[in-house]
Amino acid sequence: MKRTEIKTLLQRTDYGSTINVKGWVRTKRSSKNVAFIAMNDGSTLNNVQIVVEMNEENDKLLNRIHTGASLSVDGILAESMGSGQKVEVQSQTIEILGEANPDEYPLQPKKHSLEFLREKAYLRFRTSTFSAVARVRHAMIFAIHQFFNDRGFYNIHTPIITGSDAEGAGEMFQVTTLDLEHLPKNPDGTIDYKNDFFGKAANLTVSGQLEGELAALALSNIYTFGPTFRAENSNTTRHLAEFWMIEPEMAFYDLTDNMDLAEDLLKYVVKYGLDHCKEDLEFLSNRLQDEEKNKKAEERSMELIEKLKFVLDEPFARVTYTEAIDILMSSKPNKKQQFQYVIEGWGADLQSEHERYLVEKHFKRPVILTDYPASIKAFYMKQNEDGKTVRAMDILFPQIGEIVGGSQREESYEKLYAKIKELNIPESTMWWYLDTRKFGTVPHSGFGLGFERLILFMTGMTNIRDVIPFPRTPLNLEF
């Protein structure tokens, strides 16, 4: 018999039909005459209830069925007598596909801590929380592609291995086939890469932006959506060594066009999630409220779905760095020296406590900060006429901080060249990037959206290691 997915099964009303359903046991409850098995196959958050009439044969079978076992059940679709569900399956034949020894299987029909599940990451898909996150994550991936496709953007696969060692976005993971025990050396003691796979030093990409720009300067509107690698020793709830990033790059866009696109994108995907992942989001909302029930009322986060709708309804606040500094300088925590880093004046780099103040206390909505001092931003950003700021924009979200970082790019060859010289970036690795400003340069803009940070916001999870199936962080590469 052909298997019916639980998601489909639960919507059917053709009671009396013979069906087959397969999945993994979440709980088993038995009494004298009847037993109930809650089974899940991941097609939906909800379980299907399998009703088993007790007799000698089923009694033996049920003794082998525990949480985690996989079953194939043939039975009759029935309207449920119980109150917890509309439909259930009256089992006729139960085949145990795989047992799960309860002495060894780590998951139980109860709440586990996220820390415990993180150490059992190979099994955590089997929990409601992680399967819900996985489904939401998928929906968001799909929504992102749909958003760009609908607007005529082309998806570009930028390289994962790069020969450029000056992308400037962070420490890189080196890629080599050289024997690390016996590295070939040049006469001056440096490593001789001539016999390495590419004949030169190679790294994993920290950003697809520079290559994305090359594509945008021909196709107009492109986006990348790929893995990104940063070898930073970052130990926080919002950093990963391997993460996924969306990087659109648009020819003929100025900074305002760029901000408009980023705000539209974020609102579109949040709306898509609300429309397509209602059950999972409701579950995640309850999970979050349950987790925070012991916190003081003022420390609890806004209810998840309310928070997501709030982002849709409100235009993001848009302020320049200079305005933000003024707000912070005259803020209570700055005057009373409650900030760990008190803002002394223009030019200060904003710490996360300042960003949180702006988003959570002052504006109480997402904030786009623009026109940062050139000294604290990347070399490729377009220089403003004031000579001291660049056309950068960061989007700050409550709780997670920076979710988008972008800018209008410097399209003037002379200005870009001078900047590269000023920062001692080797011209030999950047010549092709500079060339785009020599041949038909145009104003253009782009940004990077941290996908996992978006999923944090969307799911109400608080640690980025719980929104990617297999997190890579310093000293953590178990699964």
Next chain:
RNA sequence: GCCUCCAUAGCUCAGCUGGUUAGAGCAUCUGACUGUUAAUCAGAGGGUCAUAGGUUCAAGUCCUGUUGGGGGCGCCA
């Protein structure tokens, strides 16, 4: 990388200022229960209190190292 906190049964945790055979709930096993909803009720098994030292008449409890983990900060997406 810096700062902080934590480690007691398979899981979640209690164990007050060091003081007799280390507790609970869930899970497991046994039994009860005519349909349950992480079912309920009764009983059983299960711990060299992360690890190595030290202080003390006495250490789960105090001190030090090690390992594992949480949180905050920095770097940023």
